[in-house]
Structures are given as C-alpha cells and as structure tokens.
Amino acid sequence: MKIAFIGLGNMGGPMAVNLAAAGHEVVGVDPVAAPDGMTMATSAKDACAGADVAITMLPNGAILRAVASEVIPALPAGAVFIDCSTVDVESARAVGADAKAAGLGMLDAPVSGGIKGAADGTLTFMIGGCEDAFAATKNLFDIMGQKAVHCGASGSGQAAKICNNMILGITMLGTCEAFAMADKLGLDRQAMFDVVSTSSGYSWTMNAYCPAPGVGPASPADNDYKPGFAAELMLKDLGLSQDAARACDADTPMGALANALYAKFVNENGGQGVDFSGVLPWLSARGNQDA
Ligand code: NAD
Numbered sequence: 001m002k003i004a005f006i007g008l009g010n011m012g013g014p015m016a017v018n019l020a021a022a023g024h025e026v027v028g029v030d031p032v033a034a035p036d037g038m039t040m041a042t043s044a045k046d047a048c049a050g051a052d053v054a055i056t057m058l059p060n061g062a063i064l065r066a067v068a069s070e071v072i073p074a075l076p077a078g079a080v081f082i083d084c085s086t087v088d089v090e091s092a093r094a095v096g097a098d099a100k101a102a103g104l105g106m107l108d109a110p111v112s113g114g115i116k117g118a119a120d121g122t123l124t125f126m127i128g129g130c131e132d133a134f135a136a137t138k139n140l141f142d143i144m145g146q147k148a149v150h151c152g153a154s155g156s157g158q159a160a161k162i163c164n165n166m167i168l169g170i171t172m173l174g175t176c177e178a179f180a181m182a183d184k185l186g187l188d189r190q191a192m193f194d195v196v197s198t199s200s201g202y203s204w205t206m207n208a209y210c211p212a213p214g215v216g217p218a219s220p221a222d223n224d225y226k227p228g229f230a231a232e233l234m235l236k237d238l239g240l241s242q243d244a245a246r247a248c249d250a251d252t253p254m255g256a257l258a259n260a261l262y263a264k265f266v267n268e269n270g271g272q273g274v275d276f277s278g279v280l281p282w283l284s285a286r287g288n289q290d291a
Helices: 012-021 044-048 061-074 089-101 114-120 131-144 156-184 189-196 231-248 253-268 276-284
Strands: 002-006 025-029 053-056 080-083 105-108 123-129 145-152
Touching (some): 012 025, 012 053, 012 114, 044 053, 053 131, 061 080, 080 131, 089 156, 089 231, 105 156, 123 131, 156 253, 253 276
Parallel strands (some): 002 053
8 A cells, every 4th residue: 555654753653664564655754753764755745645545643633633634635535544643532533524524534543552562563553433444444553553443433542542541540540559558558569569460459550560660570660660651641641531521521530630640740740751650659759648
C-alpha cells in the first residue's frame, strides 16, 4: 500500500519504519523528526496525494484537527485515514465525521504498549470507526501491533483508551501508596510483593510493572524511574478522562483525584521526565497530613 505517515516522533517513527520494512511504500511528514532511510514529504498534502492510507501519530486533538484539515481534502475518495494519537473523544468524532463526509474510511486507533511496543511491533490498538475500513487495513495493524480490537463506532477507540488509562493511573497510585504505607509499618517490600501479587490486591501495576525497585519483574523502577510511560503522558490521559467525564456527565471521583495527584507530581514535585511509577518515592516522602 501507499501510506502517508504524519508525526514521526517516539511512537510514529518506529511504527512507520516497521511498515516500510514490511514492504509498504511509506512517505513520512514531520517538521522535526526524520527516521533514517524514510522517504519524506514536506507537507501532508503532498504525502497524501494518491495514497491508499494516511496514518497520524500526533501530540493532541488540536494538532490532529489542524493536520486533518490538510489530509482529508488531499486523500483520494475511498482511502482510509487512521489516527493513532491519543486525543479527546470529541476531536476523534469531529475528524471522523469530516472524513466520512469526504468519502473516506476513518478509524480512531489509539495504542497501548509504549515506545518499546512501537519499536517491536507489539502494540495493542483500540479501534473505533467503520468495520469495512478496519478490514481493509487489518494487515497494517498486524505489522505495527500484536492485537487490534474493534470497539465500535467512531470515538470508541479513544473511549477505550482513556477508560483503560484512568484505571491504570488510579491503580498505580493505589499500589504506590500501599508500598509507602507498608514501609512505614515495617513490612518488607519483597514480602509485600509476594503476598499482594498472589492475593486480591494483584494488578498489572503490582505484578508486571512493580513501582518498587528490585522487586518483581524488571520495570522502570529498576532503571531510576526513567520512562517507560512518562508521568506527563499519564497526566495527559487522566486530563482527557476528566474532559470526557464532564462531556458525558459521568461521576469519576477516583479519576479526578488521580488527575490532581499526577498534576501535583508533574508540575510541582519533579515528575517531569520521570516514569509514572515514580510517584512511589514522592508518596514515601509524604506524611499523613500532606494534602
Ligand atoms: P512525540 O512528541 O515524540 O511525537 C509527536 C510528533 O508529531 C513529533 O515528532 C512532532 O514533530 C510531530 N508533529 C507535531 N505537529 C505536527 C504537524 N503539524 N505535522 C506533522 N508532524 C507533527 O510524541 P509520541 O510519544 O510519539 O506520542 C504520539 C501520540 O501517541 C500522543 O498522542 C501520545 O499521547 C500517544 N502515546 C504515546 C505513548 C508513549 O509511550 N510515548 C504511548 C501511548 C500513546
């Protein structure tokens, strides 16, 4: 397939490289990044002319909307536009409606799996949009990832992503505050892991991504909390979850608190550039009366 790939940063770069390595004709667009050996175009308009598929991997919904206004008129009718960025549900649905009106297939397809998953081609895709467009591009998802789940109509992929990451943020904070309290109760961290990871408190954050260094499988905690999944990206996703909660009138008190705590960690307590499990040393240093 002829593919225009727009946004070649930490995630988009390796995803585009994997598609090219599988034999697709990939043309990249990015004002800053240019992976080695990638054919580049200077505008989304040029890259999309005659393309079968356009893929975007961009920082946020405002940038997606701006790029989509170039991509949609440039793609030939019948082409498929896949947005893999994590953006607000409203932007995903608005861009989806514009693309549909222009005769394009449109999929919102955010990912889980991080930079390593992008490089290894083992991402999980959560997909919203029409099933025909998904069927036509399934082989591309198979190259970039290990799993692609069709979740429903336009916006459903983004909805699945922010619900998942709201659980992830809440669970990480719960796991970290339990470790911090266990320390103060004199409980050995290894003993805490051995019990919780095989008891009803088990979770992905405890069992697979343990925030305590030297305990459980290797994780960013063992690498001085270098990301991994950066705390500011968790903050972004929790913010999107709260935007969505307001828009659909959902009560998400734990999501709201997780959002406020990650904002405090990232903006006031050295959490920039730190893995999201780095809240453990921060919480450990706090006391019962610290708001
Ligand atoms: P990044 O900042 O490394 O990459 C974004 C790229 O988009 C940059 O190279 C930037 O130059 C480019 N860009 C910005 N405006 C552009 C424009 N108008 N036209 C073309 N290119 C433009 O970010 P990333 O880590 O690759 O994340 C991309 C998306 O994936 C985000 O929505 C993020 O939330 C999501 N995501 C990231 C991770 C992760 O671990 N990094 C995990 C899951 C999802």
